[in-house]
Amino acid sequence: MSRSDTDYGARAQAGGIAAVRSAGAFLNAFADHAGWRGVGATALVGAGAVLEGVGVLLLIPILGVVVPGGAPSAWRSWLNSMLSAVGATTPTVQLGVLLTAFLIVAVVRGGTLYARDIALARLQGGFVEALRNRTLATLAAAPWSRIVSLRHARITNLIGIEMQRIAASAQFVIQGGVALVLLIVQAALAFSLAPKFAAVAIVVLTIGAVALLGTFGRTRDLGGDVVRQSQAMMGSAATFLGGLKAAAAQNGQGRFVAEFAAIQSALKQRQIAYARRTARSRTVFGLGSALAGAAVVFGGVVSGVPPPVLIALILIFARMAAPAQQIQSATQNFFFSLPSFEAVRQLDLDLMREGSPTPAPILPPPGAVTLSDVRYLHPGGGGVKQASLTIHPGEFIGITGPSGAGKTTLVDLLIGLLAPQTGVMRIGGRPVDPAMLAGWREGIAYVPQxxxxxxxxxRRNLTWHDDAIDQARIDAAIRLAGAGPLIAGLPDGLETVIGERGAMLSGGERQRLALTRALIRQPRLLVLDEAANAIDAEGEAALLAHLAALDPRPTILMISHRAESMALCDRVITVERGLVTA
Structure with a gap:
């Protein structure tokens, strides 16, 4: 055996082990979610399978009545005693009793299967709903330093496409589980009628299961390729939409389209490769099922099995083929979709690697905000090298400096999105801890560019953080932000739909609405990060004058490159090359 063959075998074995471990993690997560509801659903699955088996077994005495002397002697004696006990002594009455029992079993089985399907659908939908909500909660609670390093396309793809594939994985688990129970019950029935035939069937199924195990790793790898290509396609589409205006202005749309087409082509190739693998497996399984069925018929005739029993065996083995094929298909589909679950778990790990559960908020005491020898540097080297400053309640502070100097990092430290790598932040003289930081953010309104x-x-854009806000508070904020004429000019006023990302409004109008929303919060700290740079200089000066005249006035931090704006501040902090001069 060549070294390349040995390496391929080792990789395949490692991939198979990783696939089985990942499958175990998925099944554990699904079982934890299911709890006692899963026990109830499992009971319904088992009851449905047993009732189906009972219906098949009833065919033997029915055929024994229809074909006199066809049933085995043991069945005939048992059948006669049971039917005589209910007064059925003639063949016609016996057939009527047996058919009535068969119909009763069918009705009960139908009701059981209905309840089973509803219970399993609730488990599947609830599992995906809980997983999606947990992912969003993890994202919301993650350290800001982790969030800013994520691609938006990755999050969008996981919440949308990959969650749908996880739902499919849960469905495949359910389908495979139901099929497995049916297969076990059918095998037990076959064993009770013809132990030798059943033993042969079990051996064949075991061989097939072992052969199937060898394909798990490769199937999972194909699914992982699909996840990566889907994320790349989502990123390409987001980039295209984000840069569409610039691309259209420069006739550059073709490059975006070509890149998207290349990614989609690669995704299609992975899907075709999986389809080929699935088609081969289905073909082999179909041929195996046909050979097994022929062997059952031939062996039964040669060995002299009574016709009713032989017919029941053929029916049982025919019914075993369907759940066996369903298990094979569900298992393959499950491992193909499994990387979606792995991607969600990896996102959780990436987000919470440095994080911990957010404690209950504790409002910080009144007083100044101070930074003492604070330092925070990003992996690329930018950030704040040293900052020591004090900001008193109600101050209007301007923050200026060249692009990339560390202004945004300084603000992120002051609002608690970033924790100092060295140094201490205090509010009201007390060092900030996680609980106080959570309470501090309750009183912050941040307005980005x-x-x-x-x-x-x-209205929904202004009050999305609290639907219970009264109209008087909304009106006061609108007047203060100078947004009254804007809203009055809209077709439906506050009830006007403004389009995706406020597409129906100009840049300055969007900024006025964002500032209105911030003022509605009545914050303790108001942060304006180039929040009025799209408003003309005269309009910005009037807006800032209104903010400066507030009484009581929140503490205001304003990043701006306009010297006229800085002139309205109580004092100006300069940030240059990561050094803060207060």
Missing amino acids: DGFLFHDTV
Whole structure:
């Protein structure tokens, strides 16, 4: 055996082991979610399988009545005693009793299967819902330093496409589990009728299961390729949409389209490779099932099995083929979709590697915010090298400096998105701990340069953090931000839908709405990060004058490159090359 063959075998073995471990993690997560509801659903699955077996067994006495002398002697004596006990002594009455029993079993089985399917659907939907909610909660609670390093396309792909594939994985687990129970019950019935035939069937199924195990690793690898290509395609689409205006202005759309097409082609190739693997497995399984069925018929006739029993055996083995094939298909599909679950688990690990559960918020005491010898440097080297400053309640502070100097990092430290790598932050004289930091953020309103607006009404955009805000508070914030004329000019006022990211508004109008939303919060600290740079200089000066005249006034931190804006501040902090001069 060549070294390359040995390496391939080692990789395949390692891939198979990793696939089995990952499958175990998925099944544990699904079982933890299912709890007692899973026990109930399992009971319904088992009851449905048993009732189906009972229906098949009833065919033997029915055929024994229809074909006199066809049933085995043991069945005939038992059948006669049972039917005589209910007064059925003639063949016609016996057939009527047996058919009635068969129909009763069918009705009960139908009701059981209905309850089973509803219970399993709830388990599947609830599992994916809980996983999606947990992922979003993990994202919300993650350290900011982790969040900023993530690609948006990765999150969007996981929450959307990959969650759908996880739902499919859960469905495959359910389908495979139901099929396995049916297979076990059918095998037990076959064993009770013809032990030798059943033993042969079990051996064949075991051989098939062992052969199937060898394909898990490669199937999972193909699924992992699909996850990566899907994320790349989502990223390409997001980039295309984000840069569409610039691309259209420069006739550069072709490059975006070509890149997207290349990614989609690679994704299609992985899917075709998986389809080939699935088709081969299905073909082999179909041929094996046909050979097994022929062997059952031939062996039964040669060995002189009574016709009713032989017919029941043929029916049982025919019914065994369907769940066996379903197990094979569900298992292959499960391992193909498994990398989606792995991707979600990896995101959880990436987000919480440095994090811990957020404690209950504790409001910090009143007083100044101070930084003492604080340092925070990003992996690329930028950030704040040294900062010592004090900001008193109600101060209007300007922050200036060249791009990349560390202004945003300084603000992120002050609002608690970043924790100092060295040094101490205090509020009201007390060092900040996680609980106080959570309470501190309750009183912060942050307005970035590109204020976040979503596709909904103006009212929903202004009050998304608290739907219970009264109209008087909204009106006061609108007046203060100078957004009254803007809202009055909209077709439906506050009920006007403003489009995705506020597409129906100009840049300055979006900024006024973002500032209005911030003022509605009535914050203790108001942060304006180039929040009015799209408003003309005269309009910005009037807006800042209104903010400066507030009484009581929140502490205001403003990043701006306009000297006129800085002139309205109580004092200006300069940040240059990571050094803060207060």
